[in-house]
Amino acid sequence: MTTTESALLDAVPGLLFIGGEWVPSEAGRTLDVFDPATGRVLKSIADATPADGIRALDAAAAAADDWAATAPRVRGEILRGTFDLLTRRSDEAALLMTLEMGKPLAESAGEVVYGAEFLRWFSEEAVRISGRFGQNPEGTGQIIVSQRPVGPALLITPWNFPLAMATRKIAPALAAGCTVVVKPAELTPLTTLYLATLFREAGLPAGVLNVITTSNSAAVSGPIIADPRLRKLSFTGSTAVGRKLIAQAAENVLRTSMELGGNAPFIVFGDADLDTAVQGAMAAKFRNIGQACTAANRFIVHRSIAAPFAEAVAERVGTFTLGRGTEPGVNIGPLINDSAVDKVDELVRDALDRGARLVAGGHRPERIGSFYEPTVITNTPAGSDILREEIFGPVLSIVEFDTEEEAVALANDTQYGLVSYVFTENLARGHRMIERLDTGMMGLNVGVLSNAAAPFGGVKQSGLGREGGAEGIHEYLSTKYTLIPN
Template sequence: MTVTRTEAELLASVPDGLFIGGRWVRASADRTLDVFDPATGLLLKRVADATPDDGVSALDAAVAASAEWAATAPRVRGELLRSAFDLLQQRRDEVALLITLEMGKPLPEAAGEVAYGGEFLRWFAEEAVRVSGRYGTNPDGTGQMVVSRKPVGPCYLITPWNFPLAMATRKIAPALAAGCTVVVKPAELTPLTTLFLAGLLEEVGLPSGVLNIITTTDAAGVSERIIADPRLRKLSFTGSTRVGRILMKQAADTVLRTSMELGGNAPFVVFDDADLDKAVDGAMLAKFRNAGQACTAANRFLVHSSVAAEFARCLAVRVSELRPGRGTEPGVGIGPLITDGAVDAVDELVQDAVSHGAAIVTGGRRVAGPGSFYEPTVLTGVPAGSRILQHEIFGPVATIVEFDTETEAVRLANDTEYGLVAYVHTEGLARGQRMIAALETGMMGLNVGAVSDAAAPFGGVKQSGLGREGGLEGIHEYLSTKYTLVQTG
């Protein structure tokens, strides 16, 4: 399969350099990294491959621009973000196609990501002018307490490959709205969308040095140098818990403020009083959107024993209708996994579960290439202790485990080191309220299969991370609090 003329023109329009200090520059070692289409294995584009020295240069630019950007009127910052939102809407078809090319998801899903990612630009454009403090008399009446909030300073933002637009805007927008300058390191596998976004922000007039983009194959070396620099004041990372732990240890040396959006192992609980049609609809969203490659993807389907067989049957019918293929093709219901290695990892988990007694209802096999595809899969009878129940699958595999009581459902749902999101289906109001209280999770969907919204706080508990992105809380991750006592008596 070859890249069509339309695709070729779009790819040619994507900048291929590092964006440092308002200029597109080559990597200092004149290295490049290759970006591939996971649906075909074909090369899409070569872009600059930054060295640790390039990372420091990007931080230099962010530091140089920091004071002036912090002093820029909130209304001006907000209007720049709003202009970026408007331009993104004008270019939404191009951005959706670019996401599909480098990440693989079907075009309708990519268009959904553009809509979702754009909302962070619009939401934080509005929040820029709403940063507030407080003022009041101290308890003994001798003075006035003034509490104000200021930008934390230069930030380093590390984004993952699975939502290349939304993960960038979810970090960039609140940082810029708060008055912080940033260095962004997109994932090596999907850097093109972030580079395109940088071009849009440049086009709307974002001042030089406020946004800096470095693409690299040396993520560890580049990040270590930037994080160790005492001029950096904030680190925000989305990715695996394993890498998050490493970055937190590095950040400890300079007591660097951190936000961590890490792994998940989401339970999807279906009670005996659930609307099964609604539950299956929710399962398709929670599990098979993005081919299961999301930290919010449902990992463990905990289904009451009285409805488990019917739920599995209905889900398997829907899953078997998903046609794998290149996301640009009409009728494709599910795209590739990001690499062949990802396919290997998913298949190993499935085969391990089957070897321990799980049954394949549908799917369960690799799809012959080209491309990195795995059949959408439903497993039943997955035994407790299986690796597939303990690890984030990051693939299109639904694992069904039966339970008999509400107490058992809560125990199984909470039996994980993660706590990012949970999904519950029940028609009982009281039961729904009990589950809100009982589940150890930062987010929950009650009778829905998707919870993400720019206006809502996104984040988890336990080893799923620290801090929140989006919502009223999102901008506060990039603000420091200052208290002043003014003596009056």
């Protein structure tokens, strides 16, 4: 580990952030955060207990009324101040993400830009919360519709985008006037702790933001969700865990936002521009080492273009360099841990055993760390696990189709509905795909579509609600109707 890396890790508080103070776990417990590229411990940090979780909710509840009454301009300026601090210290934030998550440094730098944009976007949305006023149809009174913060919120973030998933939840909540308890993923908590230091420096009042790190998410989150003071739950993670959280939230009828699993189809029609489709495939599949809910999972390619497409993507994959994300020239870092490697390898082995053809990669490299070779397989048989389950790794799996109807049927044949990608030069076909594909988002001739100004979310078992865009702040607002008689 370099001197710069050690100094950065030493600067990150290894404690819980509750009520504006850095405090140890009530039980004095700690958990280790690992570097997935080396398997070494990066830092030991506080391991929260259920009692610590309630302490965090106590702080959020105590600060709720004052923060809700804080002028929108003031809330917005604090978010903007945090954006400025994060932008100035982008190199630190990027390095920290690469250390704890493994992605190449250039990708971490891109996430800092993307994640910071939520702070700027919602700093502007804070002053645009509005309602409406008008006469009722009967002419007997005036209708006033206003928006109020929903109240204290629990935000549970995933490990794969440690910064952006935190800012995408925290920023709209704070802009709306809600206080929050944030529980980052056990595997990548350091970035959220670092972000808390920036909010504090930007002048965020004590108790508005609380961060609890823990090795037992269910035990710590359960009592918070059951507490009647909590009014909002936002979660990004697997559909299986999301279902359990929705069931828990039902007891107190909490407002919920759920960004869950994906199984994104990537459709390449015969009239697509091959170079554009290949470039899109590289971005949609291998960004973040394939560890994204938006990652393309099933490449559905027209038979007339399948062979040259597979050849082109395999050629590009052959130029990739594996390694620790901090090393120059590396574009494929480690997966998050060895269990993730095991799952990816099982999916590849299952497809090959069923008759799929291996074009590139397909093995664990003989090196320290949780690595898997970037992989391309073709002729993937129907029924293969890799077509039904999220891969969450650098594996590109191709199936062929003949007709538009067949492509749509293949794309929609999943319980998920987060995002789809379509490549075609036929504008009318592109518009048909917007209507016919059962996903909450679609990229037309692009492989990356996330943007702070756009609503992010899915349909079916990919979740509920939207994050980002003008829609994002409304997840943290409740609508109130008042009638004033004439």
